[in-house]
Amino acid sequence: xxxxxxxxxxxxxxxxxxxxxxxxxxxxxxxxxxxxxxxxxxxxxxxxxxxxxxxxxxxxxxxxxxxxxxxxxxxxxxxxxxxxxxxxxxxxxxxxxxxxxxxxxxxxxxxxxxxxxxxxxxxxxxxxxxxxxxxxxxxxxxxxxxxxxxxxxxxxxxxxxxxxxxxxxxxxxxxxxxxxxxxxxxxxxxxxxxxxxxxxxxxxxxxxxxxxxxxxxxxxxxxxxxxxxxxxxxxxxxxxxxxxxxxxxxxxxxxxxxxxxxxxxxxxxxxxxxxxxxxxxxxxxxxxxxxxxxxxxxxxxxxxxxxxxxxxxxxxxxxxxxxxxxxxxxxxxxxxxxxxxxxxxxxxxxxxxx
Numbered sequence: 001x002x003x004x005x006x007x008x009x010x011x012x013x014x015x016x017x018x019x020x021x022x023x024x025x026x027x028x029x030x031x032x033x034x035x036x037x038x039x040x041x042x043x044x045x046x047x048x049x050x051x052x053x054x055x056x057x058x059x060x061x062x063x064x065x066x067x068x069x070x071x072x073x074x075x076x077x078x079x080x081x082x083x084x085x086x087x088x089x090x091x092x093x094x095x096x097x098x099x100x101x102x103x104x105x106x107x108x109x110x111x112x113x114x115x116x117x118x119x120x121x122x123x124x125x126x127x128x129x130x131x132x133x134x135x136x137x138x139x140x141x142x143x144x145x146x147x148x149x150x151x152x153x154x155x156x157x158x159x160x161x162x163x164x165x166x167x168x169x170x171x172x173x174x175x176x177x178x179x180x181x182x183x184x185x186x187x188x189x190x191x192x193x194x195x196x197x198x199x200x201x202x203x204x205x206x207x208x209x210x211x212x213x214x215x216x217x218x219x220x221x222x223x224x225x226x227x228x229x230x231x232x233x234x235x236x237x238x239x240x241x242x243x244x245x246x247x248x249x250x251x252x253x254x255x256x257x258x259x260x261x262x263x264x265x266x267x268x269x270x271x272x273x274x275x276x277x278x279x280x281x282x283x284x285x286x287x288x289x290x291x292x293x294x295x296x297x298x299x300x301x302x303x304x305x306x307x308x309x310x311x312x313x314x315x316x317x318x319x320x321x322x323x324x325x326x327x328x329x330x331x332x333x334x335x336x337x338x339x340x341x342x343x344x345x346x347x348x349x350x351x352x353x354x
Contacts, residue, residue: 025127029062032090038083045080046197048204054079055103060127064093068134071175073164074120075141076101076109088168092175095132099123110147117149121156130158139164139171139179142186190310195251202305203247209298213239234281242295245273246302254310261317262310263325266303270296286339293336297329304329 045054055077063086072095075085082098099119101109109115120138124130140148142163150161165174165185174181217235221228250257250269257265274292277283283291304325307318 025059027060027062030086030096032063032086034083034087042080042083046200048201052103056082056098058098058100058123060129060132061096061098063089063096066093066095068132070094070133071139072097072129072133072137073139074099074144076104076106076115078103078105081105085168088171092172095129097123097127097129097138106141107143110144113147115144116147117152120148120153124157124159136160137162142166192252195254198306199248199251202302206243206247206302210240210243213243237277237280238291241273241277242270242298243302245269246299250299250303251306254306261321261325262307263300263304263321263329266300267296269303270299273299290336290339293332293339297333297336300325301329
């Protein structure tokens with residue numbers, strides 16, 4: 001039976017951009033093909049532009065020409081997540097049930113409770129999904145499992161949950177195998193591409209500090225009355241490099257840095273960078289110590305921010321890092337500033353950088 005041809009549903013053109021209409025709702029028909037607007041939108045949100053507004057309306061969507069037996073995929077209303085799902089469903093007629101996760105991706109929303117049992121039950125009722133499908137199976141992303149109690153959902157709605165692959169790209173193979181996952185589909189991978197994909201957002205959020213660092217790189221040579229290209233370049237390296245190392249180098253080296261806590265990994269990277277910079281600029285021992293306490297704290301703080309974007313840790317671990325790591329970083333930075341300001345003024349005015 002095709003629910004689009006009888007009952008309370010009137011059939012219109014099932015093409016992307018059109019809609020299926022019922023007495024109570026309009027069901028948008030979407031395509032698996034992403035257009036230029038989608039690509040530009042993804043690029044902007046990676047740089048933090050319009051991140052909080054990058055969402056689709058929650059509800060039921062038709063991809064292709066789904067029928068009553070077509071699979072139902074459940075996802076978040078963060079548009080980057082929605083697009084990542086639909087582009088992998090090329091050639092697969094399906095229903096997409098979008099939950100209201102307040103524009104947050106599945107993994108984070110599951111931890112916050114918005115990709116959860118209550119919202120899923122509510123959305124099934126609002127969309128009247130039972131009128132569109134003859135089966136009672138919902139395919140949820142594996143990373144959303146923590147937010148959904150399958151037994152409560154089944155008791156309340158009659159729908160059962162099947163957890164799909166971690167990555168949307170494995171969904172076609174998953175469906176072809178009769179909704180069975182192999183070990184590769186269960187594996188959470190966080191390779192170099194995934195780690196660097198989140199770096200632009202961290203870098204965009206650091207722009208006020210980058211601007212301040214540029215200002216210091218100009219101000220201090222002016223105080224020295226030695227504002228030339230070499231002096232500016234040296235000061236720029238000193239003040240801007242910790243931000244670049246923290247936002248770009250840290251995610252690239254994440255798996256190779258020792259310790260489990262991100263704040264400790266960042267401190268190690270800060271120490272390595274201090275040694276490198278000391279060799280480049282010829283810093284003395286105590287100058288290097290002062291620089292490490294300040295720059296190392298900055299790098300470690302930025303590294304700690306990555307706990308919310310990584311598969312290496314969870315909410316409890318992130319909270320522990322903030323609780324114990326942040327006071328240590330603040331104290332270390334203040335000690336470093338004091339050393340530089342009161343004992344090693346040549347580190348900033350004159351000395352090696354002029």
